[in-house]
Amino acid sequence: MKEKMQVKDYITIGVILAIYYIGFNIIAGALVAMSSKFLFIGQGVTSLVLAPLYMLFVAKVRKKWAILIFGTVIVTITWIAMGGAWPTVFGYFGVILAEIVSQSGNYKSFMKNNIGYIFFSFWSIGLVLVYYFMGDKPLRAAGLTAEQINDWMANITPTNLIIVVIITAVCAFIGGFIGKAMLKKHFERAGIA
Numbered sequence: 001m002k003e004k005m006q007v008k009d010y011i012t013i014g015v016i017l018a019i020y021y022i023g024f025n026i027i028a029g030a031l032v033a034m035s036s037k038f039l040f041i042g043q044g045v046t047s048l049v050l051a052p053l054y055m056l057f058v059a060k061v062r063k064k065w066a067i068l069i070f071g072t073v074i075v076t077i078t079w080i081a082m083g084g085a086w087p088t089v090f091g092y093f094g095v096i097l098a099e100i101v102s103q104s105g106n107y108k109s110f111m112k113n114n115i116g117y118i119f120f121s122f123w124s125i126g127l128v129l130v131y132y133f134m135g136d137k138p139l140r141a142a143g144l145t146a147e148q149i150n151d152w153m154a155n156i157t158p159t160n161l162i163i164v165v166i167i168t169a170v171c172a173f174i175g176g177f178i179g180k181a182m183l184k185k186h187f188e189r190a191g192i193a
Helices: 007-034 036-061 066-082 085-104 110-134 137-141 146-154 158-187
Strands: none
Touching: 007 036, 007 066, 007 110, 036 066, 036 110, 036 146, 036 158, 066 085, 066 110, 085 110, 110 137, 110 158, 137 146
16 A cells, blocks of 8 residues: 555545535435425434445545545545534534544554544534534525524524534444445445455
8 A cells, every 4th residue: 555645546536525425415315305394313324324334435535644635634624615614613623533543553454444434424523513613604695484493593502512423423433333344245245445
């Protein structure tokens, strides 16, 4: 394994990142469109469903800073799209922790990669934090009615934030095992991972 990132590694990051980000937006968007209450399980559901893709990414690239690049792009795109720096800080913090934990196992330890994925998944919690720091400003800018805004803001509580963190961590952890099984059953056999 070469230590430095190669062009093919950047291409792999770009392709998987695009699939991951589009998948995240489809899943989270569909959940939130059904009800504002799904905002609080959206991060967990997306972490569960997208874990196999993340595990494939880590198995394919296994280079220093790849997770940091992958996560930084996602968090930065989200920052540009949503605005608000504080939630972005939370996202970068999760991505940095994911890189450190996975790097400590040379990207080969499943358990360290899985714990790294839990931290990585916390980037999306910034999407909930935006309402803590900015109040209903993003909702008003999106053109929601007063009734819809009140419904959303009624769910923005410290207790719900703790619930979001727990749901996301548990779903990411379980998703990591699903990802490992899929890598073994499908991707390794096909020569992809």
